Amino acid sequence: GQKKQYINDIGDPSKVVHCRNVTADVTQSGLVAMCQQFGRVVNVVMLRAKNQALIEMDNHESAKAVVEYCQQQGFVDVDHRRVYVKYSRHQELSDTPAGKTLLVSMCKPEYEIDGTVQRPPIIVYQIFGN
Numbered sequence: 864g865q866k867k868q869y870i871n872d873i874g875d876p877s878k879v880v881h882c883r884n885v886t887a888d889v890t891q892s893g894l895v896a897m898c899q900q901f902g903r904v905v906n907v908v909m910l911r912a913k914n915q916a917l918i919e920m921d922n923h924e925s926a927k928a929v930v931e932y933c934q935q936q937g938f939v940d941v942d943h944r945r946v947y948v949k950y951s952r953h954q955e956l957s958d959t960p961a962g963k964t965l966l967v968s969m970c971k972p973e974y975e976i977d978g979t980v981q982r983p984p985i986i987v988y989q990i991f992g993n
Contacts, residue, residue, distance in 0.1 A: 874949045874950035874951070876926070877923070878905075878919055878920050878921070878923055879950070879954065879955060880898070880920065880951060881915065881948070881950065881951040882915060883914065884946050885946060888942050889942045889944050890942055893942040894916055894918060897929075897939060898925075901920070901929045901932065902924070904918060904921075905921050906957075907919070908956055930948055930950060933947070934948075
């Protein structure tokens with residue numbers, strides 16, 4: 864397919880900003896703190912395997928302020944790393960909150976697994992439920 868041509872290198876306006884050069888040194892809290900200066904952060908998706916992050920702001924004006932601030936010198940310093948920011952191709956992120964997945968591994972279970980496999984949601988809820 865053909866790549867979409869933007870009027871500029873920051874993309875088309877969106878509530879979601881795309882950050883790159885988000886290395887292991889760059890924390891989610893560092894990114895949120897940088898963006899919160901310009902409005903409310905609604906959602907954050909850290910794409911560690913790609914050294915990227917997506918940050919959804921509460922409105923287009925907040926996202927625009929983030930992008931314009933970061934474009935002043937071409938990057939923004941977050942946790943002593945140069946992070947490059949532009950608009951994301953996503954207009955908003957999924958409603959599923961990031962980081963709400965719980966992975967449970969059972970090692971040396973005291974109970975027979977065969978009987979519990981048929982009811983794992985009930986057991987997991989009993990153990991980890993609110």
